[in-house]
Amino acid sequence: TSALSQFALELATGQIRIVDLTQTLSPEFPSLQLPPQFGQCWPFRMEEISRYDERGPAWYWNNFSMSEHTGTHFDAPVHWVSGKDFPNNAVDTIPPENFVAHACVIDCSREAAENPDFLLTVEFVERWEATHGRIPARSWVLLRTDWSKRAMPDEYVNAREDGPHTPGPAQGLVQWLIDERDVFGFGVESINTDAGQSFAWDMPFPCHYLMHGNNRYGLQCLTNLDQLPAQGAIIFAAPLKIRNGSGSPLRVIALVPG
Amino acid sequence: TSALSQFALELATGQIRIVDLTQTLSPEFPSLQLPPQFGQCWPFRMEEISRYDERGPAWYWNNFSMSEHTGTHFDAPVHWVSGKDFPNNAVDTIPPENFVAHACVIDCSREAAENPDFLLTVEFVERWEATHGRIPARSWVLLRTDWSKRAMPDEYVNAREDGPHTPGPAQGLVQWLIDERDVFGFGVESINTDAGQSFAWDMPFPCHYLMHGNNRYGLQCLTNLDQLPAQGAIIFAAPLKIRNGSGSPLRVIALVPG
Numbered sequence: 001t002s003a004l005s006q007f008a009l010e011l012a013t014g015q016i017r018i019v020d021l022t023q024t025l026s027p028e029f030p031s032l033q034l035p036p037q038f039g040q041c042w043p044f045r046m047e048e049i050s051r052y053d054e055r056g057p058a059w060y061w062n063n064f065s066m067s068e069h070t071g072t073h074f075d076a077p078v079h080w081v082s083g084k085d086f087p088n089n090a091v092d093t094i095p096p097e098n099f100v101a102h103a104c105v106i107d108c109s110r111e112a113a114e115n116p117d118f119l120l121t122v123e124f125v126e127r128w129e130a131t132h133g134r135i136p137a138r139s140w141v142l143l144r145t146d147w148s149k150r151a152m153p154d155e156y157v158n159a160r161e162d163g164p165h166t167p168g169p170a171q172g173l174v175q176w177l178i179d180e181r182d183v184f185g186f187g188v189e190s191i192n193t194d195a196g197q198s199f200a201w202d203m204p205f206p207c208h209y210l211m212h213g214n215n216r217y218g219l220q221c222l223t224n225l226d227q228l229p230a231q232g233a234i235i236f237a238a239p240l241k242i243r244n245g246s247g248s249p250l251r252v253i254a255l256v257p258g
Numbered sequence: 259t260s261a262l263s264q265f266a267l268e269l270a271t272g273q274i275r276i277v278d279l280t281q282t283l284s285p286e287f288p289s290l291q292l293p294p295q296f297g298q299c300w301p302f303r304m305e306e307i308s309r310y311d312e313r314g315p316a317w318y319w320n321n322f323s324m325s326e327h328t329g330t331h332f333d334a335p336v337h338w339v340s341g342k343d344f345p346n347n348a349v350d351t352i353p354p355e356n357f358v359a360h361a362c363v364i365d366c367s368r369e370a371a372e373n374p375d376f377l378l379t380v381e382f383v384e385r386w387e388a389t390h391g392r393i394p395a396r397s398w399v400l401l402r403t404d405w406s407k408r409a410m411p412d413e414y415v416n417a418r419e420d421g422p423h424t425p426g427p428a429q430g431l432v433q434w435l436i437d438e439r440d441v442f443g444f445g446v447e448s449i450n451t452d453a454g455q456s457f458a459w460d461m462p463f464p465c466h467y468l469m470h471g472n473n474r475y476g477l478q479c480l481t482n483l484d485q486l487p488a489q490g491a492i493i494f495a496a497p498l499k500i501r502n503g504s505g506s507p508l509r510v511i512a513l514v515p516g
């Protein structure tokens with residue numbers, strides 16, 4: 001049997017488990033707030049078209065509005081000015097081969113509980129590799145912080161007068177993941193692949209700037225990362241095919257060995 | 259090596275090919291038109307939030323609106339009155355195991371070119387099985403009509419004074435696929451899993467009524483079905499996790515043995 005039919009067989013028999021890494025889209029799910037001088041993204045809203053009634057006797061359905069960066073979503077290189085000139089840098093032109101990739105999950109839940117401004121460093125990841133093995137090329141690096149378990153919206157957004165306080169990667173770690181590990185992208189449980197306070201750094205939003213400036217991707221608002229192994233999960237993360245879309249809400253699914 | 263790592267290896271080396279079955283979301287993509295007394299779904303619209311300008315100096319992104327049934331999309335059982343009482347019948351509650359499944363692709367492109375009202379029958383599928391083998395339980399049945407290659411929007415919608423003329427399944431075939439083959443769902447290239455003229459049948463929209471009334475799914479507006487084998491492709495079709503959503507635009511990806 002081929003690898004594909006063996007894969008299908010193990011899925012059918014439950015030897016491969018499926019974990020949904022997606023938050024539910026609803027009007028209550030918090031969206032990114034930027035300083036007021038900037039354009040803002042729409043939260044999710046829906047409007048019933050019919051519900052087995054005179055507007056449609058046999059069917060129920062809804063219209064909705066949101067942004068490319070609402071809920072659990074994918075960031076494409078064209079989202080950032082540093083990635084604007086790559087070919088195939090939008091969700092409709094990224095090669096679909098890139099929607100399936102291995103994941104490394106780095107557990108920083110204890111550190112993030114102690115310090116909401118926790119920054120992932122090269123040192124931390126080198127210690128992680130000593131235990132779990134080297135990050136293979138073309139892996140997603142997913143930051144487990146258990147942020148998805150915090151109370152919505154206040155503790156999740158965690159805003160103070162000086163802006164949001166949420167964990168993320170240090171600038172040096174982002175560059176290292178690209179140069180030394182050739183990663184596919186960076187994914188987080190919080191609203192922003194960058195740390196909440198990074199808007200005020202010398203290089204603002206370095207995960208956006210450097211990842212997209214090197215044609216890599218981002219995933220935000222993930223959940224259930226605590227159900228994944230440190231290595232070995234395969235992630236399906238296929239954004240909507242929005243013409244020249246900068247990103248997209250999507251369903252992120254992980255395949256996990258039994 | 260496990261089936262999952264063998265699968266990942268074959269993906270990386272191109273022994274498993276990826277085919278994108280999704281149409282591009284844009285304002286020009288036609289959406290379903292119902293008789294005027296009924297509620298209507300929104301076509302895709304987008305509005306730029308910023309593009310590396312004063313609205314957002316380093317970033318480009320968009321807000322958008324559409325319906326759960328705009329573009330390439332998934333139909334959940336709750337979409338139809340016959341499926342409204344099943345547990346886990348909406349896109350946010352369907353078990354994610356159901357987002358990965360085998361596909362059988364039935365080529366009716368010649369028949370549909372000759373007759374836009376072509377109906378797939380039990381007889382036709384039995385002849386197909388004699389050549390390609392029996393439809394395995396829990397497969398998607400995908401109707402290849404090459405409808406996705408027709409000129410947009412007029413030839414694709416193919417409306418006349420008496421409504422749309424597009425191919426689809428006969429009522430008897432739908433019941434047979436459920437009872438005799440235990441299929442997972444039915445997918446098409448046209449805007450409607452049901453034939454264009456089926457609104458006027460004794461049982462209107464039988465594919466919607468019977469598939470959803472038996473807790474099965476639908477896929478509409480697919481493309482590239484001509485790149486799939488008759489059997490053996492694995493389909494990833496994971497809808498957005500819209501709270502109590504009746505369906506969802508999505509990226510549909512097929513994995514095909516090299």
Ligand SMILES: Nc1ccccc1C(=O)C(=O)O
Pocket residue numbers: 032034069075079191192193194205208220317
């Ligand atoms: N950090 C940002 C700054 C500006 C625009 C968007 C973002 C995001 O986090 C995003 O990609 O959702």
Ligand SMILES: Nc1ccccc1C(=O)C(=O)O
Pocket residue numbers: 059290292327333337449450451452463466478
């Ligand atoms: N046939 C229909 C009748 C009413 C509402 C929707 C439909 C669809 O085709 C759909 O599911 O997109």
